[in-house]
Amino acid sequence: xxxxxxxxxxxxxxxxxxxxxxxxxxxxxxEIAEGETLPSEPVLCEKMGVSRTAFREAIKILYSKGMVxxxxxxxxxxxxxxxxxxxxxxxxxxxxGIETKKDIYLExxxxxxxxxxxxxxxxxxxxxxxxxxxxxxxxxRMCAIAEDFDQDQWIETDAQFHRMIFISSGxxxxxxxxxxxxxxxxxxxxxxxxxxxxxxxxxREIYDAIMAGDSTRAFKASQSLMQKDKHGLGKSS
Amino acid sequence: xxxxxxxxxxxxxxxxxxxxxxxxxxxxxxEIAEGETLPSEPVLCEKMGVSRTAFREAIKILYSKGMVxxxxxxxxxxxxxxxxxxxxxxxxxxxxGIETKKDIYLExxxxxxxxxxxxxxxxxxxxxxxxxxxxxxxxxRMCAIAEDFDQDQWIETDAQFHRMIFISSGxxxxxxxxxxxxxxxxxxxxxxxxxxxxxxxxxREIYDAIMAGDSTRAFKASQSLMQKDKHGLGKSS
DNA sequence: GAGTCCCTTATAGTCATACAATTGATTGTA
DNA sequence: TACAATCAATTGTATGACTATAAGGGACTC
Numbered sequence: 001x002x003x004x005x006x007x008x009x010x011x012x013x014x015x016x017x018x019x020x021x022x023x024x025x026x027x028x029x030x031e032i033a034e035g036e037t038l039p040s041e042p043v044l045c046e047k048m049g050v051s052r053t054a055f056r057e058a059i060k061i062l063y064s065k066g067m068v069x070x071x072x073x074x075x076x077x078x079x080x081x082x083x084x085x086x087x088x089x090x091x092x093x094x095x096x097g098i099e100t101k102k103d104i105y106l107e108x109x110x111x112x113x114x115x116x117x118x119x120x121x122x123x124x125x126x127x128x129x130x131x132x133x134x135x136x137x138x139x140x141r142m143c144a145i146a147e148d149f150d151q152d153q154w155i156e157t158d159a160q161f162h163r164m165i166f167i168s169s170g171x172x173x174x175x176x177x178x179x180x181x182x183x184x185x186x187x188x189x190x191x192x193x194x195x196x197x198x199x200x201x202x203x204r205e206i207y208d209a210i211m212a213g214d215s216t217r218a219f220k221a222s223q224s225l226m227q228k229d230k231h232g233l234g235k236s237s
Numbered sequence: 238x239x240x241x242x243x244x245x246x247x248x249x250x251x252x253x254x255x256x257x258x259x260x261x262x263x264x265x266x267x268e269i270a271e272g273e274t275l276p277s278e279p280v281l282c283e284k285m286g287v288s289r290t291a292f293r294e295a296i297k298i299l300y301s302k303g304m305v306x307x308x309x310x311x312x313x314x315x316x317x318x319x320x321x322x323x324x325x326x327x328x329x330x331x332x333x334g335i336e337t338k339k340d341i342y343l344e345x346x347x348x349x350x351x352x353x354x355x356x357x358x359x360x361x362x363x364x365x366x367x368x369x370x371x372x373x374x375x376x377x378r379m380c381a382i383a384e385d386f387d388q389d390q391w392i393e394t395d396a397q398f399h400r401m402i403f404i405s406s407g408x409x410x411x412x413x414x415x416x417x418x419x420x421x422x423x424x425x426x427x428x429x430x431x432x433x434x435x436x437x438x439x440x441r442e443i444y445d446a447i448m449a450g451d452s453t454r455a456f457k458a459s460q461s462l463m464q465k466d467k468h469g470l471g472k473s474s
Numbered sequence: 475g476a477g478t479c480c481c482t483t484a485t486a487g488t489c490a491t492a493c494a495a496t497t498g499a500t501t502g503t504a
Numbered sequence: 505t506a507c508a509a510t511c512a513a514t515t516g517t518a519t520g521a522c523t524a525t526a527a528g529g530g531a532c533t534c
Contacts, residue, residue: 008320056486064301066416073526074485074526085413087324175323294487310514
């Protein structure tokens with residue numbers, strides 16, 4: 001498989017990535033408040049032990065997510081939270097481990113409820129042949145895992161299944177949700193209980209409806225799954 | 238007003254911003270295909286007449302939007318489109334002027350239909366006092382503009398009104414939509430016709446419902462506006 | 475005293491160069 | 505053929521110098 005098409009996450013193990021993560025974490029946790037200006041570049045470079053080159057690349061990453069803005073003579077300030085792009089995979093991954101944010105998946109569920117049924121409906125209408133094949137492959141994997149249950153594998157495959165639906169919607173704006181969803185699912189691996197059965201029947205209903213091209217049924221099936229599953233995990237609780 | 242809370246857009250007039258825009262445009266338009274690797278850094282720096290520093294900062298911006306990934310000895314390759322974050326203000330702004338993308342607002346409308354009614358409902362339930370005040374101020378401006386009609390001002394204020402609703406939803410994941418919406422509305426200024434009346438009554442219904450704290454009514458009012466308005470512009474056509 | 479203009483200065487923005495780290499490709503060897 | 509060592513191309517990082525920008529203070533005018 002072409003690497004350009006493989007990974008979803010954006011874990012950047014380089015220095016600039018680490019710096020970006022470190023600062024982002026402080027901003028997201030509120031340790032650095034909105035409106036506050038960061039110490040100057042030389043100071044922070046010294047403090048973090050990196051060169052200006054790496055540091056500035058890190059800042060560009062934060063900038064492009066709407067978290068900071070820089071001006072000469074002023075410095076780099078943290079923008080208002082309303083400008084942060086929470087629908088960004090990296091940003092979500094940075095939130096992992098921030099204690100005060102661990103309940104944010106509840107907010108995400110409210111978004112899923114609004115958008116995912118419609119995504120399923122679109123997928124039923126517009127999924128290409130290739131997308132149907134991949135959806136089938138993924139669903140079959142889910143069935144296998146449901147039989148011989150493994151928590152981590154289930155979550156990963158479940159996320160992939162739902163992501164595939166968003167991709168199959170044929171709408172550019174729906175696609176990013178699939179990626180965000182995958183990022184959120186990674187959280188659940190960290191602190192989800194090992195018990196509870198999977199909603200394989202509910203997923204089958206969604207799958208069947210999409211394959212049958214029945215958008216109304218797909219819409220309802222998705223709604224039904226989200227209704228049953230308080231955690232948005234594909235697990236009944 | 239604190240500058241950290243003022244601007245929504247992210248127009249970066251610096252060199253790295255220009256470079257980012259230039260390359261992003263070529264990627265978005267398909268001139269540089271998915272999976273393709275860019276020429277090496279020294280080559281592109283020469284070609285564009287900038288230093289590696291500025292160039293690499295530009296690439297970091299694209300990277301953080303999921304558009305490219307870099308590896309030593311391999312180069313920088315364009316990632317699969319499914320990884321691009323279309324729910325990003327800068328990315329949307331870069332799309333302006335790409336001829337083949339000018340109908341993408343139709344896709345966006347499909348997203349709005351799914352999410353905005355729910356945002357209105359949440360806003361009715363959870364808008365803070367300050368948010369209600371700002372919403373009121375904005376709505377009053379809309380009314381004034383509707384009287385003494387000005388196309389550009391209408392679009393700008395209309396966008397601000399809808400953005401305020403997303404912010405008032407109290408859900409971190411709904412907020413970015415408001416910003417994306419503003420970016421999309423900027424397009425309309427470019428190629429919208431000057432005729433057509435504004436849907437001030439429909440907007441008033443949404444506003445009243447939110448102020449009354451009636452989420453069901455707010456939901457329906459938003460649906461109704463989107464139904465009536467084929468372009469999602471707040472204008473009947 | 476209030477306002478305007480200009481100068482100073484701190485800060486980010488840009489450049490050039492050198493070196494380090496990574497990894498695909500090549501070559502060598504069993 | 506399979507595996508290991510080497511090479512080389514490309515990005516990653518560091519450093520130092522210079523430029524551009526704009527906040528803040530001071531002198532001047534009204």
